[in-house]
Amino acid sequence: MKILAIESSCDDSAVAIVDATERRLSIRASRVHSQNVLHAPFGGVVPEIASRSHVEMMTPLVRDTLSDAGATLANIDAFAVTYGPGLVGSLLVGLQTAKALAYAAKKPFIGVHHLEGHIAAITLDRDDPPAPPFLALVASGGHTALYFVRAWGDYETVGQTRDDAAGEAFDKGAKLLGLGYPGGPAIERAAVSGNDAAIALPRALPARDSFDFSFSGLKTALWQHVQKHGVPTGAALADAAASLEAAIVDALVKKTVTAARRKNAPRSVLAGGVAANTRLRALLTRTAAAYAIAVELPPKPLCTDNAAMIAAAAAPRLAAGESSPLDLNAVPTLPLGSR
Ligand code: KG4
Ligand code: ZN
Numbered sequence: 001m002k003i004l005a006i007e008s009s010c011d012d013s014a015v016a017i018v019d020a021t022e023r024r025l026s027i028r029a030s031r032v033h034s035q036n037v038l039h040a041p042f043g044g045v046v047p048e049i050a051s052r053s054h055v056e057m058m059t060p061l062v063r064d065t066l067s068d069a070g071a072t073l074a075n076i077d078a079f080a081v082t083y084g085p086g087l088v089g090s091l092l093v094g095l096q097t098a099k100a101l102a103y104a105a106k107k108p109f110i111g112v113h114h115l116e117g118h119i120a121a122i123t124l125d126r127d128d129p130p131a132p133p134f135l136a137l138v139a140s141g142g143h144t145a146l147y148f149v150r151a152w153g154d155y156e157t158v159g160q161t162r163d164d165a166a167g168e169a170f171d172k173g174a175k176l177l178g179l180g181y182p183g184g185p186a187i188e189r190a191a192v193s194g195n196d197a198a199i200a201l202p203r204a205l206p207a208r209d210s211f212d213f214s215f216s217g218l219k220t221a222l223w224q225h226v227q228k229h230g231v232p233t234g235a236a237l238a239d240a241a242a243s244l245e246a247a248i249v250d251a252l253v254k255k256t257v258t259a260a261r262r263k264n265a266p267r268s269v270l271a272g273g274v275a276a277n278t279r280l281r282a283l284l285t286r287t288a289a290a291y292a293i294a295v296e297l298p299p300k301p302l303c304t305d306n307a308a309m310i311a312a313a314a315a316p317r318l319a320a321g322e323s324s325p326l327d328l329n330a331v332p333t334l335p336l337g338s339r
Contacts (some may be wrong), residue, residue, distance in 0.1 A: 028305055077107060078314070082310055083111035083328055086114055101327070115271075124302060159213065159255060172220055176228050177240055190242075198243050241334055268294070270284060275297065
């Protein structure tokens with residue numbers, strides 16, 4: 001089955017074509033058009049600008065991705081699209097495009113949960129995709145949560161952020177330090193030569209028996225540091241970036257490993273834009289290994305928003321005969337798992 005998938009929940013317009021067989025999900029083509037240059041002057045995503053850019057980019061992206069895959073619309077067997085959570089104006093552009101294509105091609109159409117897509121990214125382009133049960137950490141710009149994945153489609157929310165998402169903590173920290181948007185990659189680059197113990201920042205770990213995250217205290221502590229010492233430059237900037245990165249990563253790793261042990265999960269899957277962070281990938285792998293928990297890491301380009309992951313989440317559902325009605329609406333807030 002050839003699936004054409006669309007992702008437009010935030011500030012990336014993405015289209016992918018994935019070949020799904022019973023044994024393997026193979027990416028035939030995947031394009032992501034980043035809107036970073038449009039939002040960078042504002043230090044964050046401006047929803048109205050995001051939707052307008054999606055409108056401009058979607059049709060050429062579909063055309064170019066089909067051409068990359070050497071396919072035409074007639075070769076596509078099903079259409080998948082993110083229908084939530086996300087910015088409603090952004091979601092609507094991808095949703096309407098997928099519906100129109102499916103209607104014209106007379107092929108099934110299915111709506112996908114964005115976070116299920118992030119988790120399913122781990123199954124792409126692999127002969128031996130990791131199977132549930134596992135503990136997934138989804139850390140992105142909008143969400144930070146731990147899910148116990150009992151089976152595909154069966155998610156228990158083990159913990160989630162009480163305030164900022166991990167990616168948001170990177171983005172807001174980068175803004176305070178005068179680094180660009182998006183903040184995660186900027187902090188990671190600046191942190192390379194820094195001393196991660198230079199500034200004592202809080203590791204926000206609420207109650208011991210809770211797997212919830214909290215990153216707002218960290219942001220306040222960094223803000224206070226900048227108020228007192230000014231915006232750092234040179235070596236002091238590297239130190240501040242390294243200290244911020246270490247504080248966020250430590251909290252993510254600690255909660256993930258503790259939750260995996262509590263759930264007796266044999267493995268842990270990392271997902272979402274923050275999963276592209278090298279320090280997080282290394283520390284989680286090292287810490288989990290001490291408890292014989294295997295860590296599965298998607299390739300970095302499949303961690304940040306892309307449409308191949310949406311096809312990956314859609315594939316088993318479509319194979320089981322699932323599809324969505326053409327009046328499916330965009331849903332800005334949409335929980336994934338039950339507590
Ligand atoms: O999953 P994603 O692409 O979009 C959302 O669904 O939010 O995640 C984007 C987030 C941003 O906050 C960005 O700063 C963060 O992921 N990010 C990173 C890295 N690359 C992207 N954070 C830390 N280190 C990175 N290398
Ligand atoms: Zn995302």
